[in-house]
Amino acid sequence: LAKTTQPISMDSYEGQEVNITCSHNNIATNDYITWYQQFPSQGPRFIIQGYKTKVTNEVASLFIPADRKSSTLSLPRVSLSDTAVYYCLVGSNTGTASKLTFGTGTRLQVTL
Amino acid sequence: NAGVMQNPRHLVRRRGQEARLRCSPMKGHSHVYWYRQLPEEGLKFMVYLQKENIIDESGMPKERFSAEFPKEGPSILRIQQVVRGDSAAYFCASSPQRSSGANVLTFGAGSRLTVL
Numbered sequence: 001l002a003k004t005t006q007p008i009s010m011d012s013y014e015g016q017e018v019n020i021t022c023s024h025n026n027i028a029t030n031d032y033i034t035w036y037q038q039f040p041s042q043g044p045r046f047i048i049q050g051y052k053t054k055v056t057n058e059v060a061s062l063f064i065p066a067d068r069k070s071s072t073l074s075l076p077r078v079s080l081s082d083t084a085v086y087y088c089l090v091g092s093n094t095g096t097a098s099k100l101t102f103g104t105g106t107r108l109q110v111t112l
Numbered sequence: 113n114a115g116v117m118q119n120p121r122h123l124v125r126r127r128g129q130e131a132r133l134r135c136s137p138m139k140g141h142s143h144v145y146w147y148r149q150l151p152e153e154g155l156k157f158m159v160y161l162q163k164e165n166i167i168d169e170s171g172m173p174k175e176r177f178s179a180e181f182p183k184e185g186p187s188i189l190r191i192q193q194v195v196r197g198d199s200a201a202y203f204c205a206s207s208p209q210r211s212s213g214a215n216v217l218t219f220g221a222g223s224r225l226t227v228l
Contacts, residue, residue, distance in 0.1 A: 100145065
């Protein structure tokens with residue numbers, strides 16, 4: 001299973017764009033990249049998923065370079081309510097790779 | 113359309129007792145995952161189940177822990193003879209069947225187990 005590496009923590013001011021990068025050097029051909037957000041005392045919540053290039057939804061954008069060995073979650077104009085832990089997952093639902101493993105995540109702190 | 117329902121939300125047990133955590137997946141979801149989270153740590157995969165089948169239990173301790181997802185009813189995570197180290201938040205997630213790609217998980221609010 002592809003292992004992921006993320007920064008442990010990041011700080012930002014409200015209104016700024018935040019980019020969180022995840023490294024996954026041994027990503028497999030079938031693997032997708034998925035990001036989740038977790039607030040204290042809550043279960044994680046799906047943010048975005050992609051395979052290659054760029055994916056955008058109403059919440060975030062996900063940038064994946066051609067070699068797919070890393071990915072960047074971009075949060076435009078963060079607010080205080082974006083303070084949370086962000087997890088990058090790499091995996092697929094192919095055979096035993098169905099297990100989806102969370103890393104330690106990136107703790108984002110947004111302040112005024 | 114209710115989300116993933118977990119109960120109890122909070123459970124207190126004394127050492128040596130049994131803990132049973134229940135998870136009802138979202139309607140239409142046939143896959144269930146259980147994760148454990150210690151304070152200030154990430155989520156640790158425990159087990160992945162489909163109806164009446166354990167697909168991957170590589171993250172579950174070999175002793176005292178078991179999980180099931182029967183044909184009818186919720187998925188159950190059972191911890192026998194609990195110890196203080198079992199105190200954690202246990203999250204259940206469900207996903208629909210997909211033929212390709214990666215499962216997108218919908219999580220419940222978690223069950224917080226405290227062992228005295």
